Amino acid sequence: MRKSVFQPMRAILLVLIAATIGLAKPAPFMMRATVDGRVIEGQPLAWTQQQILLLGRDGALYDVNPAEAQDAKKTAAAFTPYTSTELAARLRDEFDRPFEISINGHFVVVHPRGRGDQWGERLESLFRSFTHYVAVRGFRAAAPAVPLVAIVFPSQAAYYEYASRSGTPMQPGTFGHYDLSTNRIYLFDVSEHDKKVDWSANAATIIHEATHQTAYNVGVHRRFAEQPRWAVEGLAMMFEARGVWDAGAAPRVADRINGERLTFFRKAASDRPADWLTRLIAGDKAFDADALAAYADAWTLTFYLCETRPQEYSAYLARVAAREPFTKYPPLERMTDFTAIFGSDLTLLAAQLDRFVKQLP
Numbered sequence: 001m002r003k004s005v006f007q008p009m010r011a012i013l014l015v016l017i018a019a020t021i022g023l024a025k026p027a028p029f030m031m032r033a034t035v036d037g038r039v040i041e042g043q044p045l046a047w048t049q050q051q052i053l054l055l056g057r058d059g060a061l062y063d064v065n066p067a068e069a070q071d072a073k074k075t076a077a078a079f080t081p082y083t084s085t086e087l088a089a090r091l092r093d094e095f096d097r098p099f100e101i102s103i104n105g106h107f108v109v110v111h112p113r114g115r116g117d118q119w120g121e122r123l124e125s126l127f128r129s130f131t132h133y134v135a136v137r138g139f140r141a142a143a144p145a146v147p148l149v150a151i152v153f154p155s156q157a158a159y160y161e162y163a164s165r166s167g168t169p170m171q172p173g174t175f176g177h178y179d180l181s182t183n184r185i186y187l188f189d190v191s192e193h194d195k196k197v198d199w200s201a202n203a204a205t206i207i208h209e210a211t212h213q214t215a216y217n218v219g220v221h222r223r224f225a226e227q228p229r230w231a232v233e234g235l236a237m238m239f240e241a242r243g244v245w246d247a248g249a250a251p252r253v254a255d256r257i258n259g260e261r262l263t264f265f266r267k268a269a270s271d272r273p274a275d276w277l278t279r280l281i282a283g284d285k286a287f288d289a290d291a292l293a294a295y296a297d298a299w300t301l302t303f304y305l306c307e308t309r310p311q312e313y314s315a316y317l318a319r320v321a322a323r324e325p326f327t328k329y330p331p332l333e334r335m336t337d338f339t340a341i342f343g344s345d346l347t348l349l350a351a352q353l354d355r356f357v358k359q360l361p
Helices: 002-016 084-094 116-135 156-165 199-217 229-238 259-267 276-282 285-289 291-308 310-321 331-342 346-359
Strands: 030-035 038-047 052-056 061-064 069-076 099-104 107-112 148-153 176-179 184-188
Touching: 030 061, 038 061, 084 099, 084 107, 099 116, 107 116, 116 148, 116 199, 148 156, 148 199, 156 184, 176 199, 184 199, 199 229, 229 285, 229 291, 229 310, 259 291, 259 346, 276 285, 276 291, 276 331, 276 346, 285 291, 291 310, 291 346, 310 331
Parallel strands: 107 148, 148 184
Antiparallel strands: 030 038, 030 069, 038 052, 052 061, 099 107, 176 184
16 A cells, blocks of 8 residues: 555656756646645655655645655646635635634735734735835845735634644743744734734734744745744844834834843843854854843844845845755854855954944934
8 A cells, every 4th residue: 555655656756856856946846646635736845755845835835755645646837826815715624613814915814703904904014014124125025926824813822722733832921923834924813802902912923923924935034944043033023123114103213123132132241252143143052042142132133234234134134045945054154154245253243233232222
């Protein structure tokens, strides 16, 4: 049974992917297969005889064992995502009657009944703000390859329950997250049961996770290539400040500052090692050792570069986003990419950053 299922898949891979084996490129076609009774269709991004990583038409990444796939066949010569309408219909099969599904611009939003316009407009506005921000700083954002999905639960309890059932339980105090594998953001509506509570009560989380989703889908970050955590988190934290995501209404420098991160960075000055910048750039271990300090450092470095060297910062993001998917990003390569753009004198850079921080309000 296992062998007979594997052979058709293997034959397809040998015949249709032969020209691309050894190249760091996706397969030039779409395929469909039934896995565990579920039909999956998409484009193979990487493969071995034991594993296929398939970009689904819904934007999710599927890890498929060829031995468990049945009825595999080529379906198209190029990747074609589901339309927003098609994706909405599929989401209706996944989420039951307490939810409605709305389409707004780039987004398909699953949400509590009667609140679709609010969530769709918020997310689309944040998308426009983000793409405008990077564009004026020299980054050419691409159009998303797939519709962007947001799941808004009616309560924190419902959000936690769903995350637990999905195999990704959330830590207490989590208000939302972006999932790289499904390409969705998951949130909950703090105002659903108390209309006096404004959505801005957890706006920072919404903006942070929406920034992750947008950045990974317009080419600012590369979704299937390892990216420096300081750059990914620093950019999302920077957008939490109203002066960044709503610059027209909050044009002052002070409005662009993430006060919580700046305060922590300043308070931790005496405990910060002299080589903190090298450690942050060369790897992600700082986030495991002291997450609060690492997040503050990441925001501060990102804010400094965006405010003082925006074109170079955009060039750095583009360089990192050009990395090949499904490859490691060792410290030496991380340092090479950073110093190629910003120079090799990190001691000088750290001193310039410190002077910049002292001048902030």
